[in-house]
Amino acid sequence: MTPLDRRGFLRAGGAGALGISSLGLAAAGAHPAHPAHAASGTFFRHGVASGDPLPTAVIIWTRVTPTDEAGPGSGRGPAVDVGWQVARDAAFRRIVARGTFRTGPDRDHTVKVDVGGLTPGTTYHYRFLLDGRPSPVGRTRTAPPVNAQVAALRFGVVSCSNWEAGHFASYRHLAARGDLFGIIHLGDYIYEYAGGEFDAGGKVVRANVPAHEILTLADYRMRHALYKTDPDLQALHARHPWMIVWDDHEVANDAWSGGAQNHDPATEGSYAARLAASRKAYFEWMPVRVRAGGAIHRRLRFGRLAELTMLDLRGYRSRQESGLAVDDPSRTITGDAQMRWLKSGLSASVGRARWRLIGNSVMISPVAIGSVPAHLLGPLGRLLGVPAGGYTINPDQWDGYTADRRELLGHLHDGRIDNTVFLTGDIHTSWANEVPLTAATYPRTPSVATEMVVPSVTSDNIDDILGVPPRTLTLAAEAAVAATNRHVRWSELDSHGYGVIDLTAERVRMDWFALSDRTRRDAASSRMASFAVAAGSQRLTRLSTR
Template sequence: MTQLNRRDALKIGGAGLVTAAALPGVAHAAPSPFFRHGVASGDPLPDGVVLWTRVTPTADSLPGSGNGPRTSVTWQVATDADFRRIVRSGSSATGPERDHTVKVDVRGLAPGTAYHYRFVLDGVASPAGRTRTAPAPDADVTSLRFGVVSCSNWEAGYFASYRHLAARDDLFGVIHLGDYLYEYGTGGFPGDGGVVRQHAPAHEILTLADYRRRHALYKTDPDLQALHAARPWMVIWDDHEVANDQWSTGAENHDPATEGPYAARRAAAHRAYAEWMPVRFGPDERIYRALRFGRLADLVLLDLRSYRSKQVTGIAVDDPARTITGDAQMVWLKDELSGSRARWRLVGNSVMISPVAIGAVAADVLGPLARLLGIPSGGIAVNADQWDGYTADRRELLGHLHDNRITNTVFLTGDIHTSWANDVPLHAARYPGVPSVATEFVVPSVTSDNIDDFLKVPPRTVSLAAEAVLSATNRHVRWSELDSHGFGVLDLRRERARMDWFFLSDRTRRDATAARAATFTTASGSQRLTRSWL
């Protein structure tokens, strides 16, 4: 199979414009089919960052096809946008065995420094990206801002949230809390808006080729490409990167009788994710990890799918043998929180940790009567796929924060397609008579369906009553909004952590506007939220 030369490549055309400056031997300012899926960076360290791209060296080297030659791609990191001051460079081999993706963990960079990067194949440069290394471990950082997003379903709308974040010049990076893509076939997860744009492949994805094609589809979105190129991302997976409501050995949206062994599907999904995302993996596909930002913040990113017990309901959620983190990750998490010397401890948490109960007071108030009535310790849970379904792990973690006087812990959460600002109490049923040990910011979905979409009702109708009930029966819930789509911006300073929620005008429009809808702040040492009115 013959590799395309630059002249043939330019004849074919394709997505992505070359943005590099004029350097000898590099083509510029012309469409290139080599880099159709953009560039990305992630997991910034004080001395390094992960760089990513995907190349299409021949016309038949399409994602998931298994076709195309092995090839070598050059990468360059510079301190200037013209790439005249290149500080690191090298080459990386790729081929069909890794779906022609390129991922390089560049080291030897200076801390707290902005860099430009690009890739070059056959004299043609990729779009240029911009990234940044983390501050030095002892750096006295005064402030940081992060975009915070989750739940981006291609079929449900356009990624205008990414466009608005890419346009900002005040963000260090982006924290994506899971459901970066969805596994369903076309129409498998519709809401009020139906299918805005169709998934490819059109069927539910099961195989390695399927997952590769779905990742490739998402990375053709221009707003997603723009945000990846603009800032480093820190990502964690939730369930839809494999299948809905997954646990360690299965998933709600997987039928072994018709879809084969779950282990094979999960392995395919994880491999495609590792190939297509700018993320570091540890041994045994370990994706939970910690990133540090000077003395201002530590960020721990959790994997709440790979080790969890199967979801249950009723009093079974209190079984101490059940886990959402797995034993090893829980030990690691507690050690990270205890050992942190940063002002703020951020927890990238894919499902909500704050309890949400309805219909009954919690079992610890009723005493022995609760077990006779079958009431779980946190009350009757609304969603047992969250930490509400794993109450022993939650008690252990929150007890650890309380007993060790660990302050300034902020959970950053996605998954439920809605917006919440929560105090995280030691015992929710007795709150506010007992302390709050942390706070939680839950960001809305980028596009995925929420209350009004599921019920096919106008926004701000049914949801208003639901929000009132939630606040009345869960006194630690300071605010919730169940209808809107958008993103969050986390603003950290030594004296406080603040989240601004931004809502889109219409998820089904590429040109949707975004407006700030709410702001909540937690003062250092308080473990409680206050609202700032717009």
């Protein structure tokens, strides 16, 4: 079977509903559009942001435009000293930390400060100053003390925010909530495509800047800058700390460690150079804490209630393959070192955190097609060339790396590591999954975790790609998913929106919210489903949405 990119995977999902054998669910690409220019002379045109809260530290971020010539990606403008302040109050009468950060064209005039010496579990306000003129004020929080008995936590969960396909109303709705600790973004914060290549079902809602596919450092800086002109994105960054990990479109579609589906070395040059440019721009423009050697996988603790592990599933993975190659134990999605780090961290967390949340950019639950799962074919399946995990519809997911999945799920099972919840984005659709140790014999064999997949903020899903009305053709696709995947408790393949995850010692609950129209900034939001997993159960219960 020829590997499908995510757009083909989603298209296959709609085709499956029409009786075609391949059933899938994903998409690719995106583009942004031209925002209104900030008024000439405004220093802080891209807002403020914070991220990666620790008990005594948090990152604060902004970008300054000291002169009109110093636009993003321009490489021009003077080096300047930018002041920063962190206070206990929004009026900045009780400043607890301050300093100066020198920035210039070498870092695209971005400012990123890892502020330490703070009090755990505390709300702070922060701002920046240039020539005595203040930035907008941001609000952030530090994590609770590591041994604190935290009663509850709540996070917004988002992914796949494609500028050209619509407005970021999901961000507006989350920014309006006062009950969130922070935001978990699971990747595809920006998209690399040229204008018109991945729009709203043929309609460009907002035009990309630059208009061409981004390849160079200047290109990536301009695209990041474009996204951070969105008022709803700015509002959400200013309201809550974010915990972010990249997926593929921060570089190029279906990226792997040595290339990408959307990169042609013959016409676009060295992938290594493109990757380096994208990474530099990402670290400049995003409020993320970078580990030694430029690694982005990391852990964040929230008292004794939860530990959040953010995975990098692009930087170390083998190239996507299909057929029997998906079972090759030499192929990896995590890389050996990250897998060791992940397993040891999960084992260690059992004694220190009630819940293990894993920020997981691509779906880990298997998706089978046809009436007989491949596991049941036994040796005959081998002779027919059927992979051990069944036919792989989307080899860009963990389905394409079955040895790593078996290793990780086996570790959870053998180590009696319960209360693990995978938080997933990437495929622009909504899912509530029980993660089986062996899908073919589920539920006679155990579930070792649960998975909650959030929809895209704006990126195309099945009905968009096929050009059909929502809740029509995809109803058959959802029924087929349910019939052939007993571990999938619910899927919704049409809506755009976001999730809100709520944690207590007794259970984790996810609410999925759908937008009325991704192309409208004033789109309404409504809850479409809610599921909970009780501590120790690894099984999902559907809750009423009334």
